[in-house]
Amino acid sequence: MKILLLVLFSLCLGAKSISFNHATQNPTRVYPNSSESILSYSKYISQTKNSIVNISTKSKVKQTNNKANPFADPFFEQFFGKDYKKLIPKNRVKRSLGSGVILSSDGYIVTNAHVVQDAQEIEVSIADKEKKYQAKIVGIDIDSDLAVVKIDKSGLQAIKIGSSKHLEVGDVVFAIGNPFGVGQTVTKGIISALNKNHIGINKYENFIQTDASINPGNSGGALIDSRGVLIGINSAIVSRAGGNNGIGFAIPVTMVKDITAKLIKYGKVTRGYLGVSIKNITKELQSLYKRENGAIIINIAKNSSAEKYGLKRGDLVYRVGDKQIKDASNFSTVVGSYKPDDTIVLHIERDKNNKQISVVLGKKEADIIIAKQDKLFDGVTFKYNSNLNQVEITKVQPNTKGYDIGLRVGDIVVQVEKIEIFTIKDLKRVLNRYKGKKKRIYIKRNNQIYMVVSK
Template sequence: MPRRFMLISSILSAFLTLQAAAVTFDEMPPLSERVMPNAPNAVLSFSAAIDKAKDSIVYISSKQIRSQKYMEQMHPFFEQFFGRKFNPNPHRQSLGSGVIVTSDGYIVTNNHVVEDADSIMVKLPGAQKEYRAKLVGSDPKSDIAVIRIEAEGLTPIRMGSSAELKIGDIVFAIGNPFGVGLSVSQGIVSAQHKNGIGINEYENFIQTDASINPGNSGGALIDSRGALIGINSAIITRSGGNNGIGFAIEVDMVKSIAKKLIEDGSVTRGYLGVSIGDLTKELQSLYTHENGALLNDIVVDSPAQKAGLKRGDLIVAVDGRTVSNAADLKNMIGMYRPGSRIKITYERDGKTDTVSVNLTDLGEQAANGSDAVFEGVSLQNLDPQQRYRLRIPDDVEGVLVTEVDADSEAAMQGVRPGDIIVQLENTPVTDLTSLQKARSSAEGKLKRIYLYRKGQIYVVALP
């Protein structure tokens, strides 16, 4: 080979060598050995931690007996589909779990386990005796309820903290799946602060792959110390079985709501009076903060307007706690009692400022918005945030049902929070104003109400 070709080859080789040497990786040290997790005659076990917690888990059986009046009113509605012999089952039974939180008998569970129950029975672990429980209070918006039994020698669970939780922590779900009795399943914390799932109005979930099945609802999710870190609530499934995607309500939310239910019998939430959204990728360049809750609109005469907040402000903190997104802000405000004075930090035109806000009552605002269109039903105009949360298609227009009195005619006919009133008699409904006009024109008559719910249209009749 000629000398100059050898020289070029050497230069190319050196160049390629230099190029390859510029790429480096952070390598793990070589594996030195594999070891058993403990001594040869010992077993790795979390039994001690589970033993501390399992005595705090109860089994709940609730039963709803539909009244004869309910049966008679429901019958004509279903005749057109099922014929005159249709006779819906007058009994509805629900099985679930609960967690003892005080030694004097207070038990936390899911609202959907005891909702509309005429009787609630509780059985302690390892015992055959059943106790009749009293409903202390419930909060459908977070799916948390508190019941109480009169019993002695109860073992309250030790409470953990959401702030100490990390993704990858080992956790255990304890409950009564399918009514088979006490069962424990293991997993990890798959994700934290999950929201926007569309299960509850107020969501702050731990996601876990610990097996959660029907009957686990209301049971405990504990860490490896045996401390409560969440209340098992729901799963995502296509088959009806567990697919490794379960959700538990974070313990800090559980503690806050349970405390209100025990002390006050109900949950009242602070009201700010804003329509909020997330900071999208396209909008991030317009703000110095990368995260926060964007104010899309301000309600007239609301606490937000009185404090000087404006459309386009980006809320980044509440009382010094960082706000990551719209759901974060909603959960934070919802945990304050009406009348609370809070400090909101926001960004406007590239500058960050803090303002004090006096929160009012969310329930009162919702009731005022309905203008008593239907007795026992609270209504609001459908805004973009609610449309996104409830996954309402853009072509569905109407008025959102926010609350329904359990003793009202509307509840008896099956109207639920989250329903969208899309038509009254022959008049389409687009907002509260159009609904009120349609109601006035049909005054004194039995009115057919058309409801949109999860892709289906339902018809109910209200006097």
């Protein structure tokens, strides 16, 4: 098993800005009221379909597994000599399909980061039309699983942008994309839940859950309301077999707007860094605090903003500015929405007394990625936290081996078999040592140690 350390570089096309095509933010809802009428959404869906694109990518994958190559058998060496291996292709071409949404008439398109992040070549076709356009990456944000690409084409139909603030469970929604590469497809459902986190897919999670059928190839496509207005970007499903089970997740459009605007302007998303480890309030801790909601600080990084401005272990953060904090995941998302050098006001409870602390955020370091070719941690993104000297999991793709064995976003890898893990090099070394063997992997989650097993 060979692990490749990759650093993700985004192609910035220059500092730009974008003007979104906004729809009415709080529309009036209409309900069926006549037996003589048919409830149809075809008018609004047809207006939206030309804003949805199919995306196909090509990437070169280095051949590292001899078992997967039939010509690696010693049988061939007997007949063709030792030099015959030079004729065996060392790389193979990997092809993937996804979807995207046109944000502007001049060719900016949003999709999922996992659709394009490893691509050497990206082709875009609009609404099942045969003409294909070469696309360039403008920027990728792994933590939110969003990316922006651009094609050289003007006069495109930009989708109308809605708002996540006025969504309600039970609203009718449609997922539009290119499932299994069969072409543009529309499926219908409702909003099943809002503000879903702790899914273990992305670092920053605030998903819209829907039962609209989402399948492989839908990633990066649109989730629209009954007016044909964008309310989310389809991102992931929960499935044991890889198909739709009625549990799909979309990134809310408010987050999409924020992330894509930064990617278009700067080519990347740089988040403010506070430097704390946090956890939720548990039943055991509830008696120690007046409040039931918030995020408890359990560790503070050295030389971080949190240390500089006087935050302490045990502080309960219940508000940031005017935003109420529900739990640890919500706190991470809120802090991550600010930039380095932004000043935020933290409302904390310390020893059952309220306190306000103004903090100037620092800069968050870039993630280090272990490539998907790693069979043990297939679909998992790791980051070395130099302040805490630990290896953290920042992303887990669903329906991969890493997800199936129980790894989740936020886990800290502390030990593999008898070897403690402090750096990415430690992890690489121990995985090579136990290559092909069953391994016990110890992780720290919510201040508790868990063990998962993988071969």
